[in-house]
Amino acid sequence: MPKYDAVVIGAGNGGLAAACRMAKAGKKTLLIERHNMPGGCASSFRRGRFEFETALHEICEWGTKENPGGCRRICDEFGLDIPWHMVPDNFRVITTASDGRMHIDATLPRTVTQFVNEMERLVPGCRKSIQDLFDLGTEFHAAGDYSLSVAGKTDPKYMQEHFPNFLRLGSYTVNRVFRAMKMPKLAQDIMNTYWGYLGVDADHLSFLQYVNMLWLYVNHGAWIPDKTSNELTTGLLECFRSMGGEVWMNCTATEILFDESKAVRGVKTTCGEVETKHVLCNMNQNMVYATMCPPEVVPERMVKLGNARTYSARMFVVYMGLDRSAEELGIRDYTVFLPTSADTAKEYESGKTIATNCNQVMVCYNVVNPGFSPEGTCVVSLTSTFMDDDWANVDPDDYVETKTAFAEKLIKLFEERYGVTVTPYIEELEIATPWTMCNYVNVPQGAAYGFELKDWDNMMPRMMMMGTEFPVKGLKFVGAASIRGDGYNSAIFSGDTLAKKTLAEMKAEEA
Ligand SMILES: Cc1cc2nc3c(=O)[nH]c(=O)nc-3n(C[C@H](O)[C@H](O)[C@H](O)COP(=O)(O)OP(=O)(O)OC[C@H]3O[C@@H](n4cnc5c(N)ncnc54)[C@H](O)[C@@H]3O)c2cc1C
Structure with a gap:
């Protein structure tokens, strides 16, 4: 059976960072990914003459080469060198004030x-x-x-x-x-x-x-890679390979294997079994504990913790390739938040069902990167978040009709709230629902954000409890459901931090 110092399951942002850190420390590391390309949420796909960004609106904690943010510093250490564009403004928001009367239209610039x-x-x-x-x-x-x-x-x-x-x-x-x-x-x-x-x-x-x-x-700016998230994640994969890392693509981890002392001894995959004492898992821990570990190794406390947490936002995205330039269409902003109201509790509540959800964020990539799509065209995505698992109530027979109707509603609301017309200019259109996220990224309920960061379950207690958050010997979780929550920077941070923790444990084992 092949033997590795560490096995990383999943090549999302968190898994890639963990794999790179282990390889950089000279550890024999295997990275396993179900798909034929890395990235998870952070990827791209083509339709016709357009390449669409799957997720990223903007990454934070990046900064410039001269004044890098924490996330960029980590990726620099791995040798990542790809071109980036900075988003000029922080955001524009168009909505109704929480008093229900005043119209808000605010554009907030960069620098404090x-x-x-x-x-x-x-x-x-x-x-x-x-x-x-x-x-x-x-x-x-x-x-x-x-x-x-x-x-x-x-x-x-x-x-x-x-x-x-x-x-x-x-x-x-x-x-x-x-x-x-x-x-x-x-x-x-x-x-x-x-x-x-x-x-x-x-x-x-x-x-x-x-x-x-x-x-x-505000301090480091918001950034996007020149050629979608795919450039970032394939770039990180290349860094991993160049540091001696081994990658098994099209390979799914199906089981974590344990010895008599309930410590990790290996991983079972669709490509065979491998031996290792350290697994860094880029998956939601609830799924791993429930389906990939024998129940006797999972402490009851972790089951209770998993049940007490709330799955976070489930994304719905309409990707549009338009056969007019952003300028011609009157789209001058990169990011526009278009909630119905600035009353966030009300918005959260209405975001629970397909019937009531109207929140959305518009991104037009060409505003920041004019070469993002062929000349005379632009790419716009409308993203809406669901605060509950209402998509689980959709009958598979009604799925196409339901997602199409919801996409049409978002486009109509976008046209009304932003004051532009895009419908006649749609050349390509694709829709991702929480089902898509669930199937592609393998996250429960399509909750690509992991668990909600609220009340008692936020980054501070998670970081402070790092010692007890991973009680199964040799098994750690990285990515959106881990110590710092969702976002590219937080997923990368978690991968890096938990790989460093693993390296420290290895050192202690060797001593
Ligand atoms: C529509 C959308 C928009 C977003 N916009 C932004 C944004 O603008 N800025 C931002 O910072 N963040 C954004 N996010 C959030 C961000 O994308 C995620 O928080 C982050 O990328 C999650 O990374 P992760 O490490 O958890 O990996 P994931 O993306 O969850 O990837 C996990 C990987 O593991 C693989 N895998 C799972 N199970 C197995 C298995 N058993 N065996 C092998 N491989 C497996 C999957 O195939 C996948 O490749 C957005 C997310 C979405 C969905």
């Missing part, structure tokens, strides 16, 4: 100063609260850097002295902090916009998670 100035122009009197928000982001970010520098073994006294707000507010929700800061309601409505990326309403969304994302986007 410009962002704060624009918010003050839009909502006079909010300057201090917005500046305070970014200052908190700076403190939280520094706390994260410190925690990383001491490998999570933080000194409570040092934390108290240097990062008191981090300790105080880390477990609060977004709205609770906004209220404590006395942020005017209209400013809250605008600042809440990123909830659409995080998939949890502002009454429950972890403030830490939110402020981390906001701070990273």
Whole structure:
């Protein structure tokens, strides 16, 4: 039986980062992927003369070569070198204020100063609260850097002295902090916009998670690879190979194998069994514990934890190749959030069913990368998130009709809310539903975001519990359902961090 120091299951962002870190440390590493290409969510596909980005609107924590964000630093270390484009503005949001009356149309620029100035122009009197928000982001970010520098073994006294707000507010929700800061309601409505990326309403969304994302986007900018996510993930795969890593594509891991002491001893795959003491799994732990491990090795606590967590946003995407340029169509923005209302709790509730869901984010890739599709054309995607598993109620016989009707609704709403006409110019159209995500990426309910980052289950407790979060000896989970939650940067971070933890354990075993 072939023997490896480590086996990584799944070549999504998290799995690729984990595999690269292990290979970089000189460990004999096998990466197993079900599909014939890497990426999971982070990929691309072709229809006619268009290449569509499967998921990425924008990556955060990237930054420039000279001033890289944490995620870029990790990928630089692996030798990734691909061209990127920076998104000029942070976002535009068009919606109705939570009071149900006022129309909001706000475009927030990059850099803290410009962002704060624009918010003050839009909502006079909010300057201090917005500046305070970014200052908190700076403190939280520094706390994260410190925690990383001491490998999570933080000194409570040092934390108290240097990062008191981090300790105080880390477990609060977004709205609770906004209220404590006395942020005017209209400013809250605008600042809440990123909830659409995080998939949890502002009454429950972890403030830490939110402020981390906001701070990273504003300070390091939002970025996209020149040639879709496929360039990023095939690039990382090449890095892994060039560091001596071995890849089995078209191969599915079906079982984790254990010895008598309930420690990992190998992996069973559709291409045969392999021996290893360390598995880094780029899958949702609930699925792995339930279907790939014998019940006696899974501690009851993990079953309870899995049941207590809430699956996060399930995506629905309409991908459109249009036979007019963005300019001709009047599309001038890269990202536009188009929720019905800025009342996030209401939006979360209506996002639970196919009948009521109307939220969407529009992205037009050509606005940032004019060469994204053939001249005189553009690519637009409309993404809507489902907050519950309503797609499970769709009869397979009604599936095509249901997804087509929902896509038509999104296109119509987009045309009305953004004030453009695209329907006559659709040359190619493809639709991905939570079923697609479930089938392609192999995530329960199509919840590609893992578990909701809210209340007691956010990045802080997950990171602090890292020692007990993976109680099965030799088995760790990376990716969206892991320590830092969803997003390219967080998945890559989790892969890197847990590979480093695995390397430390290997060192201890050798000693
Ligand atoms: C529509 C959409 C838009 C998004 N937009 C953004 C965005 O703008 N910015 C952002 O940062 N994030 C975005 N995200 C979130 C981001 O894509 C994910 O959080 C992240 O890519 C998940 O990475 P992962 O490591 O969990 O791997 P996944 O993407 O979940 O991939 C897991 C991989 O494991 C493989 N696999 C599973 N089971 C097995 C098995 N048994 N054997 C072998 N292989 C297996 C799968 O085939 C897959 O390749 C978006 C997601 C979606 C769906």
